[in-house]
Amino acid sequence: MIIIKNATLLNMLTDKQVCDIKIEKGIIKDIGVFDVSEFKNFKIIDAEYNLVTPGIIESHCHIGLHEEGVGEIGNDTNEKTNPVKPELRGIDSIKSQDIAFEEALDAGITTVITGPGAANIIGGTFCVLKTFGNNTLDMCMIDEVAIKMALGENPKNTYGNQKKSPATRMANVAILRENLFKAKIYYDKKQRYNFAVSQGDNSIKEPDFNMAMESLSRVFNNFPVKIHAHKQDDIITALKIIEEFKLNATIEHCTEGHFIADILVKKNQRCIIGPNMTRKSKNETKNRTFNIGKVLYDAGVEFSIMTDHPVVPIQHALTQAGIFVAHGMKSEDVLRCLTINAAKSVGIDNRIGSIEPGKDADIVIWSGDPFHYMTKTLTILIEGKIVKLNGEIIAEKRRGAYEFN
The missing domain is CATH 3.20.20.140 (Metal-dependent hydrolases)
Incomplete structure (x- = not known):
């Protein structure tokens, strides 16, 4: 399981909201504000209130x-x-x-x-x-x-x-x-x-x-x-x-x-x-x-x-x-x-196309406005696998992706 905390989420369906995103087995499981003490065997990604969108x-x-x-x-x-x-x-x-x-x-x-x-x-x-x-x-x-x-x-x-x-x-x-x-x-x-x-x-x-x-x-x-x-x-x-x-x-x-x-x-x-x-x-x-x-x-x-x-x-x-x-x-x-x-x-x-429960966890965390030429992608998930983390693409392709189910 992966929990994305402190996301400024633009899910493409509603206005921006600050929330958390729960991901299980490659799928978006839930969106809300979660007490992580309730969970076991999970990874936290802190979005630090940066913009989060679908891929x-x-x-x-x-x-x-x-x-x-x-x-x-x-x-x-x-x-x-x-x-x-x-x-x-x-x-x-x-x-x-x-x-x-x-x-x-x-x-x-x-x-x-x-x-x-x-x-x-x-x-x-x-x-x-x-x-x-x-x-x-x-x-x-x-x-x-x-x-x-x-x-x-x-x-x-x-x-x-x-x-x-x-x-x-x-x-x-x-x-x-x-x-x-x-x-x-x-x-x-x-x-x-x-x-x-x-x-x-x-x-x-x-x-x-x-x-x-x-x-x-x-x-x-x-x-x-x-x-x-x-x-x-x-x-x-x-x-x-x-x-x-x-x-x-x-x-x-x-x-x-x-x-x-x-x-x-x-x-x-x-x-x-x-x-x-x-x-x-x-x-x-x-x-x-x-x-x-x-x-x-x-x-x-x-x-x-x-x-x-x-x-x-x-x-x-x-x-x-x-x-x-x-x-x-x-x-x-x-x-x-x-x-x-x-x-x-x-x-x-x-x-795909929006962030909502039941869809593929294809998610991007941006360093700023996606349309500004100096903005970078910080973290990227595809089907719940972390394929870019802290600005670095996982080198070994899919076999090397970080996965937490």
Whole structure:
């Protein structure tokens, strides 16, 4: 058991409170003010009234797929041989020794949602990893959590430059819709077959296995979708696709979302904005602005914030997020974008994203304001294991973590 004493807690659900946190078997057990004389076999961590928050969640990045410091040989982010590859899994490209994981951890990021890039119209699935561990067996929380789709320049340029389709936005959308229709036919056939089997009816033939359709058809059973779209026209197209096929989707980047915030609210559309702390590298990002945060928040749009690592190095996630504070958002609201909203974006808020009983004990104690460039992470716990203590990351990865159950 671990007791964090004297925490100035921001649990992401209520206002700040000074309290203690009890952790047992990797889970947050209780929050209150405890008389430690009642307990046996426990460790105390004195937060000394410093701010305590849930671990930061990176909601969209390519960490582990695009390895830091090794050049192009470490880049397994995009399979540029076919614009439709739903059967690909980001987890199968993860390089767990990527130094970016330790840099993310040191910055207070305890969970990353990482996966394929946007070269393909349908690029494969994202996974959820904790940032501390020796390999993906240690680190992986969910093998497949969402499927990536992309509109706009990336797929049309990737394949147009190869003299292949898609070379226009029309072809992007036509290919996406065609494959969603195929996936729905596949899904319906499987549903009919499974129902017949459950009723003892052997008259219906099982559909031939198709790995691509097997993966893609999950979207018709509420499997999350991430749709890459920057320009407002592409965002509108994404909204049409979401509505037509009844997808459980977030719009990734949503760079011009501030122009159509009223539509996003009307459609109750969740977004993941960013990366913003980088240059305006193409036509799609020429209207990028940090004002988007306040505009969307004031309008009532639920969103989280991404680094898109390595576009913005993941260790600068809090620096980037702090600029949204400088442009009018409240710091507590930006922290929610980096925690509970990020968890909600792929439906994992039942385990992480806030500090409350029953959730993973992924907790950070900060030396000051998380958005100040001089602030450090003092102590970090992941699933109740102390992985950083007194400013030092535990060197031996998960096997060397301090655990008190």
